[in-house]
Amino acid sequence: MHTPVPRPTSISQPFWDGLRHRRIVVPRCDHCDGWIFYPRRHCPHCCSTALTWRQVSGRATLCSFTIARIPTLPVFAQPAPQNLAIVTLAEGFNMNSALVGVEPDAMRIGMALQPVFDLLDDSGAARLLFTAVDT
Ligand SMILES: [Zn+2]
Known part of the structure; x- marks a missing residue:
């Protein structure tokens, strides 16, 4: 029996692509510098949609x-x-x-x-x- 393989969404795709390359990338808010995990389209800290994927x-x-x-x-x-x-x-x-x-x-x-x-x-x-x- 195989472990299920995640099905990335358009929002989570960069996270799963990062793992393929042994990197952990997570969105960070350009407005308040808050880290956003799980990945979303907006910042849960300030509601900004200006997000940038960054390696941690x-x-x-x-x-x-x-x-x-x-x-x-x-x-x-x-x-x-x-x-x-x-x-x-x-x-x-x-x-x-x-x-x-x-x-x-x-x-x-x-x-x-x-x-x-x-x-x-x-x-x-x-x-x-x-x-x-x-x-
Ligand atoms: Zn924010």
Whole structure:
């Protein structure tokens, strides 16, 4: 069973294209400098539509998590359990993701994370996961 491949929209296409090239790009407001994630047509901070896609570092910390011992979908049965997470990027915004390569008992709020570009198919489509920073 294969992990579903995201279907980009006209709004989210740059994000998914970035992941194909192992880059994380996110819209930022040209008016108030607010980061916008998930991607939208307007800034949720000031309603401006002047947005520019910018690359972010990928450095993050664990904001919150839950351990899904029953897979959220059959295709996510392995690896088990799913370490579902909300991560805070160094630039100051949150995104939903999951941690891989981290035992559930080792997960700590505030732990340092780095991106994992999880290849989904032969076309290069990828999803963004995170793992602990090597210390
Ligand atoms: Zn704004």
